[in-house]
Amino acid sequence: MRFSEQPLWLVGFRPFFSLACLSGLALPLLWALLFSGTLAAPPAPFSSVQWHAHEMFFGFGWAVMGGFLLTSTKNWVKIRGYHGTALILLVGAWLLERVAMWYAGALPALVFGVASNLFLASIVAMLLWSLIRHRESDTFRDNYFFLIILPLFLVAKNLLLSDAYFQAGASMTLGLFRVAFLVMLERTLTQFMKNALQAEILRNAVLDNGIKMLAVLLVFASLLPAPVSAWTGLLLALLLLARFAFWKPQLALRRLDIGIMYLGYLAIVAQLLLEFVALLAQPAWVGSLPMHVFTFGAMGLVIPAMLIRIVNGHTGRKVVFDRLDKAVLWIMIAAFVIRIVLPQIDPAGYLRWIDLAAACWFACFAILGWRYIPYLLRPRVDGKEH
Known part of the structure; x- marks a missing residue:
């Protein structure tokens, strides 16, 4: 069997969820070492904070997003999807970007620009091509x-690496991930609640589209007057809370595998409310609290649960969360408390809380990698090709 025909290259979630596990365990630990001064960052045209934000969003985050969208888009428009050599080249571009980000200071500006944008430009073009070319057969209008x-x-990625526009880039990046998560949660929770609990949750086109349109507007929050951004964010938070009340949380929260996704939904609401306060006042909280409520709450809680579901389901296995899977989810809930809550109570121990939160990410994704990467390297157990 040729290398490009190995099971790893059959569908997008296989290589990119493998990379998500590896980067999820490594990148937070690397940041903790950089933040404490234990490890010196190589010279670069951007700060270590910019490196950290970029790598967690565009390294780890886009490994997850890439794997999810490469897999889901082909199902949405009913095509075979990218596989084989196309995925190998994408993975090569993702790895090249990680190297370029670490050695940015040693690379000519043009070389760095190409190496750091090749992966994202390529995968975005491929996803857009699938969605536009097969628009007529798309099951999600x-x-x-x-x-x-x-x-x-x-745009957000390159603003993030600019000293002058870092804050705008960070705001835009978070806003874009927020839109993606809201779309994903809207679709998947409807399905999960129906399949697992035989429960129908509220889906109203006007409300759902209004929520997503407000989220798109907030992608440009840094360009808007602060009061406009603040009140728009508050409106979005209130609409999300109103819809949440009709999504039967009293049922969902009885099951950790679904309840944790509801907690991720609430983390998006919390981030919006904290941002509202930050834009209209000068709160005395420790660290970039709204940003980390999103990254640890929405991304940190939702991604492991989705990864477990997708890997099991798309390799022909039953989607059942056993004790080890549930332990992984509890580890990430602990990471949220350690990184978000405890620094506000004990700011003097800030460095210790960062180290412990990074250790939780390491434990979570090390377990997921040890358990599920072997699934991704082998054919489906039900005999189907992909």
């Missing part, structure tokens, strides 16, 4: 939200 946000990730 609101996928135009992805047509809007995917190209904007390239």
Whole structure:
């Protein structure tokens, strides 16, 4: 069997969820070492904080997003999807970007620009091509939200690495991931609640589209007057809370595998409320609290649960969360408390809380990698090709 025909290259979630596990365990630990001064960052045209933000969003985050969208888009538009050599080249570009980000100071500006943008530009172009070319067979008519946000990730990425526009880039990047998570949660929770609990949750086109449109507007929050951004964010938070009340949380929260995704949803609400306070006042909290409520709450809680579901389901296995899977989710809940809550109670121990939170990410994704990467390297157990 040729290398490009190995099971790893059959569908997008296989290589990119493997990379998500590896980067999820490594990048937070690397940041903890950099933040404490234990490890010196190589010279670069950007700060270590910019490196950390970029790598967690565009390294880890886009390994997850890439794997999810490469897999889901092919199902949405009913095509075979990218596989084989196309995925090998994408993975090579992702790895090249990680090297370029670490050795940025030693690379000519043009070489760095190409190496650091090749992966994202390529995968965005491929995803857009699938969605646009097969628009007529698309089962989700609101996928135009992805047509809007995917190209904007390239803009946000480069703003993030600019000293002058770092804050704008960070705000835009978070806003884009927020749109993607809201679309994903809206679709998957409807399905999960129906399949697992035989429960129908509220889906109203006007409310759902209004929520997503406000989220798209907030992608440009840094360009808007602060009061406009603040009140728009508050409106979005209130609409999300109103919809949440009709999504039967009293049922969902009885099951950790679904309840943790509801907690991720609430983390998006919390981030919006904290941002509202930050824009209209000068709160005395420790660290970049709204940003980390999103990264640890929405991304940190939702991603492991989704990874477990997708890997099991798309390799032909039953989607059942056993004790080890549930332990992984509890580890990430602990990481949220350690990174978000404890520094506000004990700011003097800030460095210790960062180290412990990074250790939780390491434990979570080390377990997921040890357990599920072997699944990703082998054929489906049900005999189907992909």
